[in-house]
Amino acid sequence: xxxxxxxxxxxxxxxxxxxxxxxxxxxxxxxxxxxxxxxxxxxxxxxxxxxxxxxxxxxxxxxxxxxxxxxxxxxxxxxxxxxxxxxxxxxxxxxxxxxxxxxxxxxxxxxxxxxxxxxxxxxxxxxxxxxxxxxxxxxxxxxxxxxxxxxxxxxxxxxxxxxxxxxxxxxxxxxxxxxxxxxxxxxxxxxxxxxxxxxxxxxxxxxxxxxxxxxxxxxxxxxxxxxxxxxxxxxxxxxxxxxxxxxxxxxxxxxxxxxxxxxxxxxxxxxxxxxxxxxxxxxxxxxxxxxxxxxxxxxxxxxxxxxxxxxxxxxxxxxxxxxxxxxxxxxxxxxxxxxxxxxxxxxxxxxxxxxxxxxxxxxxxxxxxxxxxxxxxxxxxxxxxxxxxxxxxxxxxxxxxxxxxxxxxxxxxxxxxxxxxxxxxxxxxxxxxxxxxxxxxxxxxxxxxxxxxxxxxxxxxxxxxxxxxxxxxxxxxxxxxxxxxxxxxxxxxxxxxxxxxxxxxxxxxxxxxxxxxxxxxxxxxxxxxxxxxxxxxxxxxxxxxxxxxxxxxxxxxxxxxxxxxxxxxxxxxxxxxxxxxxxxxxxxxxxxxxxxxxxxxxxxxxxxxxxxxxxxxxxxxxxxxxxxxxxxxxxxxxxxxxxxxxxxxxxxxx
Numbered sequence: 167x168x169x170x171x172x173x174x175x176x177x178x179x180x181x182x183x184x185x186x187x188x189x190x191x192x193x194x195x196x197x198x199x200x201x202x203x204x205x206x207x208x209x210x211x212x213x214x215x216x217x218x219x220x221x222x223x224x225x226x227x228x229x230x231x232x233x234x235x236x237x238x239x240x241x242x243x244x245x246x247x248x249x250x251x252x253x254x255x256x257x258x259x260x261x262x263x264x265x266x267x268x269x270x271x272x273x274x275x276x277x278x279x280x281x282x283x284x285x286x287x288x289x290x291x292x293x294x295x296x297x298x299x300x301x302x303x304x305x306x307x308x309x310x311x312x313x314x315x316x317x318x319x320x321x322x323x324x325x326x327x328x329x330x331x332x333x334x335x336x337x338x339x340x341x342x343x344x345x346x347x348x349x350x351x352x353x354x355x356x357x358x359x360x361x362x363x364x365x366x367x368x369x370x371x372x373x374x375x376x377x378x379x380x381x382x383x384x385x386x387x388x389x390x391x392x393x394x395x396x397x398x399x400x401x402x403x404x405x406x407x408x409x410x411x412x413x414x415x416x417x418x419x420x421x422x423x424x425x426x427x428x429x430x431x432x433x434x435x436x437x438x439x440x441x442x443x444x445x446x447x448x449x450x451x452x453x454x455x456x457x458x459x460x461x462x463x464x465x466x467x468x469x470x471x472x473x474x475x476x477x478x479x480x481x482x483x484x485x486x487x488x489x490x491x492x493x494x495x496x497x498x499x500x501x502x503x504x505x506x507x508x509x510x511x512x513x514x515x516x517x518x519x520x521x522x523x524x525x526x527x528x529x530x531x532x533x534x535x536x537x538x539x540x541x542x543x544x545x546x547x548x549x550x551x552x553x554x555x556x557x558x559x560x561x562x563x564x565x566x567x568x569x570x571x572x573x574x575x576x577x578x579x580x581x582x583x584x585x586x587x588x589x590x591x592x593x594x595x596x597x598x599x600x601x602x603x604x605x606x607x608x609x610x611x612x613x614x615x616x617x618x619x620x621x622x623x624x625x626x627x628x629x630x631x632x633x634x635x636x637x638x639x640x641x642x643x644x645x646x647x648x649x650x651x652x653x654x655x656x657x658x659x660x661x662x663x664x665x666x667x668x669x670x671x672x673x674x675x676x677x678x679x680x681x682x683x684x685x686x687x688x689x690x691x692x693x694x695x696x697x698x699x700x701x702x703x704x705x706x707x708x709x710x711x712x713x714x715x716x717x718x719x720x721x722x723x724x725x726x727x728x729x730x731x732x733x734x735x736x737x738x739x740x741x742x743x744x745x746x747x748x749x750x751x752x753x754x755x756x757x758x759x760x761x762x763x764x765x766x767x768x769x770x771x772x773x774x775x776x777x778x779x780x781x782x783x784x785x786x787x788x789x790x791x792x793x794x795x796x797x798x799x800x801x802x803x804x805x806x807x808x809x810x811x812x813x814x815x816x817x818x819x820x
Contacts, residue, residue: 175267175268175271176268178215178216178219178264179215179216179264179265179267179268181211181214181215181216182211182212182215182216182257182260182261182264182265183212183261183264183265184208184211184215185208185209185210185211185212185213185214185215185216185257185261186208186209186212186254186257186258186260186261187208188204188205188207188208188211189204189205189206189207189208189209189211189212189253189254189257190205190208190254191204191205191208192204192205192206192207192208193205193254205253205254206253208254208257209248209253209254209256209257212256212257212260212261213244213248213253213256213257213260215264216257216260216261216263216264217241217244217260219264220237220240220241220244220260220263220264221237221241223235223237224237224238224240224241233406234406234409234410234413235406235409236409236445236446236447236450238409238413239409239412239413239441239442239445240259240260240263240442240445242413242416242438242441243256243259243438243439243441243442243767244256244257244259244260246434246435246437246438246441247259247435247438247767249431249434250431250432250434250435250438251431252435252767255766255767255768255771256767258767258768258771259442259767259768259771262771262772262775263771263775265775266775266776266778266779287322287359287380288306288322288324288358288359288375288380289306289321289322289323289324289359290305290306291303291304291305291306291324292304292305292306292309292315292324292325293315293316293317293318293321294309294313294314294315294316295314295315295316295368301316306324306325306375307375309324309325309371309374309375310371310374311371311372311373311374312370312371313370313371314330314368314369314370314371315327315368315369315371316366316367316368316369317332317334317356317362317366317367317368317369318362318366319334319362319363319364319365319366320361320362320363321361321362322359322360322361322362323336323356323357323358323359323360323361323362323369324358325358325371325372325373325374325375325378326355326356326357326358326371326372326373326377326378326379327355327356327369327370327371327372327373328353328354328355328356328369328370328372329350329351329352329353329354329355329356329367329368329369330352330368330369330370331352331367331368332352332365332366332367332368333349333350333351333352333365333367334349334350334362334363334364334365334366334367335347335348335349335350335363335364335365336348336350336356336360336361336362336363337360337361337363338357338360341357341358341359341360341379341380341468341721347363350367355372356369357378357379357380358373358375358378358379358380358381359380379721408446408449409445409446412441412444412445412446413441415440415441415444416437416438416440416441416444417437419436419437419440419761420433420434420436420437421433423436423437435767436760436764438767439760439765439766439767439770440757440760440761442756442760442767442770442771442774443753443756443757443759443760443765443770443773443774444753444756444757444760445753445774446749446753447774447775447778448745448748448749448752448753448774448777448778448780448781449746449749449750449753451778451781451782452742452745452746452749452781452785453742453745453746455745455781455782455784455785455786456738456741456742456745456784456785456788457474457477457478457738457742457785458785459785459786459787459788459789460477460734460735460737460738460788460791461474461477462789463734463788463789463790463791463793464477464731464734464791464793466793467727467730467731467791467792467793468720468721468722468724468727468793469718469719469720469721469727469730469731469734469793470718470719470721471717471718471731472716472717472718472719476700476717476718477735477738478735478738478739479681479699479700479717480683480700480717480718480731480732480735481732481735481736481738481739482681482699482739483632483680483681483682483683483699483700483732484631484632484633484634484680484681485632485633485634485635485636485676485677485679485680485681485682485683486627486632486634486635486636486682486683486685487635487636487637487638487669487672487673487676487682487683487684487685487694487698488635488636488637488638488684488685488686489637489638489639489669489684489685489686489687489691489694489704490614490637490638490639490641490646490649491528491614491639491640491641491687492528492687492704492705493685493686493687493704493725494616494617494620494637494649494653494725495614495615495616495617495620495649496614496615496616496617496723497528497531497614497687498528498531498532498614498615499528499529499531499532499596499612499613499614499615500532500535500536500612500613500615501532501533501536501610501611501612502593502595502611502612502613503589503590503593503595503610503611504608504609504610504611505586505587505590505608505609505610506607506608507584507586507606507607507608508607509607509608512540512542514600514607514608515533515536515537515540515542515610516537516542516543516544516545517545517562517567517600517607518533518569518598518600518608518610519533519534519536519537519542519544520544520545520546520547520562521547521550521558521560521562521567521568521569521600522534522558522569522598523544523547524547524550524558524560525552525558527558528614529596529598529612532612533610533612545562545563546562546563547560547561547562547567548560548561548562549561553570553574553577554665554666555573555640555664555665555666556570556571556573556574556577557569557570557571557573557574557598558570559574564602565602566602566603567600567601567602568600568601568602569598569599569600569601570598570599571596571597571598571599571640571641571642572597572599572642573663574599575599575601575606578601578603578604579603579604580599580601580603580604580605580606581604581606582599582606582609584606586609587599587609590609590610590611593611593644595611595612595613595644595645595648596611596612596613596614596641596642596645597609597610597611597642598610598611598612614645614649616649616652616653617723617725619724619725619726620653620725621652621653621654622725622726622729623725623726623728623729624653624654624655624725625654626726626729626733627728627729627732630729630732630733630736632732633680634659634676634679634680635655635659636655636659636660636661636672636676637649637650637653637655637659637660637661638661638664638668638669638672638694639661639662639663639664640662640663640664640665641662641663642662642663643660643662643663645662646660646661646662647660647662666691666693666694667693669684669691669693669694670693670694670697673694673697673698674697677697677698677699681699681700682698682699682700683698683699683700683701683702684697684698684700684701684702685702685704685728686701686702686703686704687703687704687705695716695717700717700718701716701717701718702716702717702718702719702720702728703716703718703719703720704720704723704725704728705720705721705722705723718731727793730792730793731793734788734791734793737788737791738788741784741785741787741788742785744784745781745784745785748777748780748781748784749777749778749781752773752777753774753777755773756770756773756774
């Protein structure tokens with residue numbers, strides 16, 4: 167429907183321009199009555215093709231919404247020109263207005279289509295594996311949660327799921343904006359519309375199509391484009407009220423020109439010219455053209471803004487606070503030391519992991535991987551409860567059991583000041599203790615790895631003028647210092663051993679010094695994300711909680727996207743200022759010319775419509791903002807659409 171409506175708009179614009187061409191030919195090239203008739207026919211065609219749709223839109227807005235808009239100004243000016251015998255000049259107005267409106271629709275549609283293109287990437291069919299081991303091709307829409315699908319090399323993932331068999335590299339650029347393929351193995355998540363490059367995978371469907379990452383992205387971006395930024399709301403408010411003021415001003419101007427001795431036709435012509443010159447079309451379109459383009463460019467790069475307000479606020483942010491685990495670090499810790507008291511190391515690690523498997527913390531992941539590597543047998547633990555920023559407690563066959571940091575040990579009246587633990591405690595790594603009541607059974611140390619892109623991202627933020635960067639964590643200060651120093655943070659910028667409520671309090675204190683953005687995982691840091699001026703969820707692909715908790719969601723785990731998003735928001739603010747300064751300045755020049763220097767109506771029309779198109783094109787420059795890193799390929803396994811162009815996927819990457 168939208169396409170047919172746009173085709174009709176093009177046809178009407180072509181007819182209007184054709185009518186104007188005929189009218190000008192009759193005026194300038196053909197003499198006598200023939201020229202007059204030709205000019206009249208061309209003007210009539212222009213008025214019908216360009217004036218009727220404009221008048222219809224203006225009348226509908228006035229009747230149904232009680233709103234005077236730019237269309238009303240243009241149709242009044244065209245009618246006034248025809249009344250005073252300047253129908254050809256009125257045709258010029260309608261032709262240029264129709265042409266600029268069509269160009270704006272096409273340009274703004276380009277921004278919207280950048281998101282809608284995600285829909286086209288969804289595969290229509292999938293290879294489902296039945297209980298009997300038979301593989302059948304079915305419509306992707308028929309897949310249900312729990313179905314097993316087979317992904318062949320070069321095929322697109324039909325639904326969000328979990329790999330249960332096979333290893334491969336996947337191109338996730340359509341979802342996260344990652345420029346290089348990502349290696350996947352059993353247990354790894356795959357997202358709809360991504361591409362399996364070089365291996366055969368069996369995937370268990372985890373989300374319905376309505377709840378998939380692509381569906382949530384499309385819904386989120388649609389909501390973002392509908393949610394007006396403060397400057398957009400002001401622009402719309404200003405445009406409606408200013409339009410009424412211009413209409414009234416044109417009436418007053420007619421009276422003044424007539425009182426100064428001009429004829430009725432002359433006064434009406436100058437009033438119509440002033441009406442066109444003072445029209446705020448360029449001012450009104452300045453902000454949404456830039457905002458919509460920036461939202462689309464960000465989404466293509468794996469950064470989702472929840473509306474223009476978040477984009478505008480991020481531009482003003484000059485303080486960044488980061489959660490450590492899973493944000494600045496990979497969140498993929500490794501076991502580096504084990505100390506067991508009065509038990510074998512294997513038995514101790516089995517007991518600890520049996521409790522920790524009930525936790526979602528990164529330390530639990532490290533213990534699960536270590537237990538899997540050693541082929542340990544785990545046993546049942548019940549009544550498990552997490553203690554925020556402390557640890558986890560439960561009940562096994564031998565009685566109550568707990569695992570956590572020094573804080574939890576103190577809560578259990580257990581002493582960790584033992585010679586056996588001294589080497590672990592003096593390291594800058596995280597130590598987890600295991601105990602029953604006040605009895606300590608042992609401890610393990612784990613170390614988290616800094617993301618490869620974290621240091622570069624923080625350096626880019628500092629280079630862009632951000633005045634303060636801080637890191638917050640519930641880990642020991644020694645651990646926090648090890649990570650913070652690697653990032654170039656000073657001791658006063660590193661905040662350790664913090665509870666969730668401590669992060670909220672510190673964010674509130676830092677907000678007193680300026681606009682603050684908090685970057686976390688969107689789950690454990692939901693309160694701090696909500697308290698900050700801008701909450702940013704890191705690595706949020708596939709996480710419903712992360713997408714809902716934050717104002718901005720980074721679907722990729724590449725920290726440099728954050729610096730790129732901040733730069734994009736500031737560039738957007740700059741372009742909005744450029745557009746407003748240019749459009750207001752151009753309007754003042756045109757109004758001055760119309761009021762004091764008898765500016766011809768065609769020149770007023772050309773200045774008005776030309777200015778409108780220029781601010782739209784200036785805003786559309788943001789569509790090409792490179793948030794994602796450029797793809798560099800060495801192989802030629804598949805040709806995929808990237809940012810609307812064909813790019814070769816390198817299957818050799820990992």
